[in-house]
Amino acid sequence: MFRRPARPVTAAAAALAAVGGLTVTATAATPTPATSTSAHSPAHVARHVLLLSIDGLHQSDLAWYVARHPRSALARLATGGVEYTHARTTDPSDSFPGLVGQLTGGNPGTTGIYYDDGYSSALLPAGTTHCAGAEPGAEVDFTEDLDRNKDSIDAGQGLAGLPGSILKMTGVARGLIDPSKLPVDPKTCKPVYPHSYLKVNTVFNVARKAGLRTAWSDKHVAYEILNGPSGNGVQDLFAPEINSQAIGYPAGMDWTKDNAATEQYDGYKVKAVLNEIDGYDHSRTHKTGTPAVFGMNFQSVSTAQKLPASEGLTGGYAAKGVPGPLLAKNLAFVDQEVGGFLTELRMQHLDGSTTVILSSKHGQSPTDPKALTRIDDGPLLDGLNAAWKKAHPGAGDLVAHSVDDDAMLIWLNDRSQAATAFAKAYLLAQSGTGNDIAGKAKPFTASGLKTLYAGAAAARYFHVEPGDSRVPDLFGIAQYGVVYTGGKSKIAEHGGAHADDLDVPLVVSGAATPHGVRVSGPVETTQIAPTILRLLGLNPRALDAVRVEHTATLPVR
Incomplete structure (x- = not known):
């Protein structure tokens, strides 16, 4: 990583160390003025917080890029604010629990969100209309499958002139969800929307209650989950469908199957955020004022890591932790777009009142192509x-639902100790042949698993009681390098618990933060949520998950 010459530790850096007993290095060219303000009571607060998630990005990727581009926008953020070099995202390392963690302060056991496609033994299947006596057990699918039309980038709104007209997409995403695709609450016999499935409130809920404006942009309309239990947390949610047909590309190709297409897709969300910086809604139709809390996710780093090749360039990593040509190109794209945000903030005279937080919902594994x-x-x-079925004549399928990326999450129809033990023993006994980075045969053992938690052990892993209606009955941590896929179309995935999945960047830079500070102690991305509230002068304990998990604010001052 690019490092400026070490400077004496400033008062701001000392305050950082006082918060969590962390190792801090001050690297700012100009020392921060001394202040008597405690770490928990900043001398001033931000008026705006811009949260950016670069999905798939590792701390090592950021370090690699900054070292080679010390004058880049990413370098200005990393070296000009507070950089936490040992930050970890939620486990499982999926987009939904990852972002929910950043904006609630809670891990899956508290939020109830284990994956974007999960299961609940307490709900009824989608489409249930006669609930009395119905057998509970339902997939909880918060992917593109919820859209009224998942093949259209507007999720079924029916806009003309797509994709150029996509900024006209509604900011009220709930209306684009097909209620017949939602699980059903047996008590009310009504569909359960994502926001009401979330067990805790969000930063957006707290900000709204304080009279502040909120906005967010992401990849599915199911991200209306960020509205929180009240259903009104995000005033302007721009969520074009990433897994829809990529217009202008070959039939059957969605926006993730070509990295140029993903960059184009990300560009629409960038325009939305630029409009919001300028004081408009995402469509630039209504003058609303710049939100207090807003931001977006970038998806194109993730596709550059997953695709074997795109745009004539090799995807993924050239060697352990070394970005290959496609990923290096995409990091430059993201840097350019982040630079655009910083420029627009300066042009709107908001740079002195805005804090930018940069992180990632999840990493991606493996970063070693040979693995x-x-x-x-x-x-x-x-x-x-x-x-x-052979061991239990007359029985149905044991597996009720499964999600396997580079981890295994399995929910069973029979949740007894005997059934979970049976499933664990079977999976750990399986060997076979997969394929390597070149598509050549490669043997595996134990179903590709390193560790498999079953039944009560799985519940303990996620800090919930055995029998919890949402926790997986089996959670398998894959051997390093294992990706569960039936084809050869991707070379990396997330969801697991390896360092490549969990070790993400975390930078806090701008208003109400010191400059040029590096924190090397461990932090978690769930700490972003209370930190946002602290930066805005709001009470972090207004967040349900913060009170449950005692989530600390990041050491910002």
């Missing part, structure tokens, strides 16, 4: 069901 082992999980699950 890749792709395994088709379909035969493993089919084999488990077949073995269960």
Whole structure:
């Protein structure tokens, strides 16, 4: 990483150390003036917080880029604010729990959000209309499948002139969700929307209650979950569908299958945020004032890591932790767009009152191309069901639902100790042949798993009681390099618990923060939520998850 010459530790840096007993290095060219203000009571607050998630980005990727581009926008953020070099995201390292953690302060056991596609043994299947006596157990799918039309970038709104007209997409995403695709609450016999499935409130809820404006941009309309239990947290939610048909590209290709397409897609969200910086809603139709809390996710780093090749460039990593040509190109794209935000903030005279927080919902694994082992999980699950039926004549499938990326999350129809033990023993006994980075045969053992938590052990892993209606009955941590996929179309994934999945960047830069400080002690991305409230002069304990988990604010001053 690019490092300026070390300077004496300033009062601001000393305050950082006082918060969490962390190792702090001050690297600012100009020392921060001394202040008697405590770490928990900043001398001044920000008026705006811009949160940016660069999905898939590792701290090592940021360090690699900054070292080679010391005058870049990413370098200005990393070296000009507070950089936390040992930040970890939620486990499982999926987009939904990752972002929910950043904006609630809670981990999956508290928020109830384990993945974007999960399961609940307490809800009824989507489409249930006669609830009395219905058998509970339902997939909880918060992916593109909820859209009224998942093949259209406007999720079914029916805009003309797409994709150029996408900024006209509504900021009230709930209306673009097909209620017939939602699980059903047996008590009310009504669909459960994402926001009401979330167990805790969000930063947006607290900000709204304080009379502040809120906005967010993300990849599915299901991100209306950020509205929180009250249903009104995000005033302007711009959520074009990333898994829709990429207009102008070959039929059947969505915006993630070509990195140029993903950059184009990200560009729409960038325009939305620029409009918000300028004091408009995302469409630039209504003058609303710059939000107090707003931001977006970038998806294109993630696709540059996953795709074997795109735009004539090799994807992923050239060697362990070394970005290959496509990823290096995309990091430059993201840097340019982040630079655009910093420029616009300065032009609108908001740079002195805005704090920018940069992080990632999740990392991506493996960063070592030689470690890749792709395994088709379909035969493993089919084999488990077949073995269960053979051992229990007349029984149905044991597996109720499963999500396998570079981890295994499995929910069972029979949640007994005997059933979870049976599933664990079966999976750990399976060996077979997958394929490597070149598509050549590569053997695997234990279903590609390093560790498999089952039943009560899985519940303890997530700090919930056994029998919790949402916790997976089995949670498997894959061997390093294992990606569960039936084909050869991707070379990395997330969801697991390896360092490549969890170690993400975290930078806080701008108003109400010191400059040129590096914090090397461990922090978690759930600490972003209370920190946002602290920066805005609001009470972090207004967040439910902060009170439950005692989530600390990041050491910002």
